[in-house]
Amino acid sequence: MICATNLSYQYPRAEKLLEFPDIELGETENLLIQGPSGVGKTTLLHLLAGLLTPHSGEITIAGCQIHELSNQKLDRFRGQQLGIVLQKNDAIHSLSVWQHLEARLLFSKTSTTFMAMQSLLSELGLTAYKNRKPSQLSQGQLQRLGIALAVVHKPRVILADEPTASLDDVNCQKVMKLLLRQSKKLKANLLVISHDQRIQSSFQKIISL
Template identity: 55%
Template sequence: MFRFPDIHLERQEHLLILGVSGIGKTTFLHILAGILKPNKGSVKIGNIDISLLSNRALDTFRGSSIGLVFQKNLAIPSLSLLDSLKARLFFSKKPIDSKRINALLKRVQLYPYKHKKIRQLSQGQLQRLSIALAVIHQPTLILADEPTSSLDTENCNNMMQLLLEEAKEHNANLIVITHDDRIKPLFTKSITL
């Protein structure tokens, strides 16, 4: 059985969660996102205890309020990058903002590939797309599972700056789980599992 510490974050406060592979970092992130339910305790995001939400209400809440960067890309392979971002906004019940989509694609250096299918992307491009998909709908909580593992140092720095800037601009919290030492200096609050 995993036991996780209590965490309390104020608005715009960020957290880095460190730990070796297999310690339960991804499990912890999935509990925070409501993908897994805790056996004991609760997960509150803002004033909402997501452990008490029905599956439908949780899906709606997660879709509009949480941005997730998974270790493995879960984008639909037959969609283009552009259509993937539009779909993310549609399912979040947010307006399709072409200007924001194009700006974000430029920021993650994928604008020239916006009409390419997901299956045509490299691993690093897929990771940058995952980050774009996690922030396009302006969530209040961004949860990132190893967001820089497939990125070189320059892209690592760029993508972490993007995540931090998006969190600041939209008054959101950012929680990153990783074993990537390159991003430690960017966080003032961290825990080790």
């Protein structure tokens, strides 16, 4: 399902070449990629998401070598096959929670039912807030909105960047349970990039950078 081999990346004007271990995941397998700040965890996630082009190596997701796609085809692939939970909330202030989901489906050129959207909001505890805009949501609610946006289009792969970094122990476990439940429901791979030692027990496969 996911295969990354001989990956490396070098930022412009940077002396250091970042080199990454190989990744091979079968269908529905999950992976935790750990390491301290500055070792390239987010860079690796951006490579897997097709947001960066590797200096060397190959990335295959669902049989598609994403590093060989044109920009247009890569945008389409990313929109349909990947769900990305970023550290920084990128909610649009003028849209309600419900409108965010509609916009995500439009962007990915996929569709789902009204009941499926309602069910997703219910699972994430957002039903009562579906007509609220980001400025009316708490940080926890914004984070759950980010998860909803990452899974509403039923992606094959969910990538999460430090999803528990700023959370207390209780909310850390809640967020991990939400991500694991959604990935299992969608039969998707879940890759989490984190330096949070508390979530190790949620994964059978772990890579340290």
